[in-house]
Amino acid sequence: MKDLKWKVLSSxxxxxxxxFTIRKDKCExxxxxxVDPYYVYEFPTWVTAMALTENNQVxxxxxxxxxxxxxxxxxxxxxxxxxxxxxxxAIERELLEETGYAFSHYEYLGKISPNPSTNDNLMHMYFARxxxxxxxxxxxxxxxxEVYLFSIxxxxxxxxxxxxxxxxxxxxxxxxxxxxxxxEY
Numbered sequence: 001m002k003d004l005k006w007k008v009l010s011s012x013x014x015x016x017x018x019x020f021t022i023r024k025d026k027c028e029x030x031x032x033x034x035v036d037p038y039y040v041y042e043f044p045t046w047v048t049a050m051a052l053t054e055n056n057q058v059x060x061x062x063x064x065x066x067x068x069x070x071x072x073x074x075x076x077x078x079x080x081x082x083x084x085x086x087x088x089x090a091i092e093r094e095l096l097e098e099t100g101y102a103f104s105h106y107e108y109l110g111k112i113s114p115n116p117s118t119n120d121n122l123m124h125m126y127f128a129r130x131x132x133x134x135x136x137x138x139x140x141x142x143x144x145x146e147v148y149l150f151s152i153x154x155x156x157x158x159x160x161x162x163x164x165x166x167x168x169x170x171x172x173x174x175x176x177x178x179x180x181x182x183x184e185y
Contacts, residue, residue: 003030004030005030006027006029006030007027007028008026008027009025009034011023011025011026012024019043019044020041020042021041021042021043022039022040022042023039023042025037025039026038040119040120041119041120042119043114043120043121044079044080045079045080045090045122045124046077046078046079046114046122046123047077047078047079047087048075048091048125048168048172049075049128049172049176050075050109050127050172050173050175050177051099051101051128051129051131052127052128052131053101053132053149054130054131054132057150057151058149058150058151058152058154058173059101060073060076060148060155061074061098061099061146062145062146062147062148063145070165072164072165073158073163073164073165074164074166075166075172075173076094076095077091077095077098077169077172078094078098080124087108087124088106088108088126091124092106096135097137097138098137098139098143098145099133099145099147100133100134100136100137100147101131101133101134102131102132102134103130103131104129104131105128105129105130106126106127106128106129107129107179108125108126109127109172109176110125111123125171125172125175127176127179152177152180152182155173156182159173
């Protein structure tokens with residue numbers, strides 16, 4: 001296979017913030033074409049999980065997403081912090097903070113790219129089992145999150161009806177259903 005990777009000739013940061021950075025690159029293709037500018041959005045690494053309680057109910061969260069202007073149902077998750085010892089530690093923390101649930105077993109489902117043409121980050125997906133509510137939510141200042149429990153069949157129906165708007169979270173649910181052997185292709 002031909003190597004299609006571009007060579008970065010130069011980079012310039014146009015904007016830097018904690019959760020979002022914009023970089024302008026000048027690149028050269030293997031065919032020696034110059035691509036200038038090419039904008040890259042840098043984000044932190046993300047984690048999410050299809051999380052099941054001890055009673056096999058799926059833990060979901062509902063929150064307002066301002067960029068979309070809608071309140072939507074999602075899988076719990078968020079950014080990996082510098083203080084997280086691992087990706088699994090990050091999803092354990094996010095689940096506990098957002099839902100108040102702790103889980104006894106985690107399986108890594110894989111990683112996906114939010115948008116490989118512009119974003120440089122990855123979403124790491126987990127399947128969590130054995131969830132118990134152990135505390136109240138510990139939300140960030142700007143978070144208002146409602147926690148809901150659904151059966152597997154309700155989740156499948158929500159996916160069929162396109163009611164999970166967040167593409168990365170829908171993907172995590174599909175991978176989780178496949179892990180359960182409850183997914184038909």
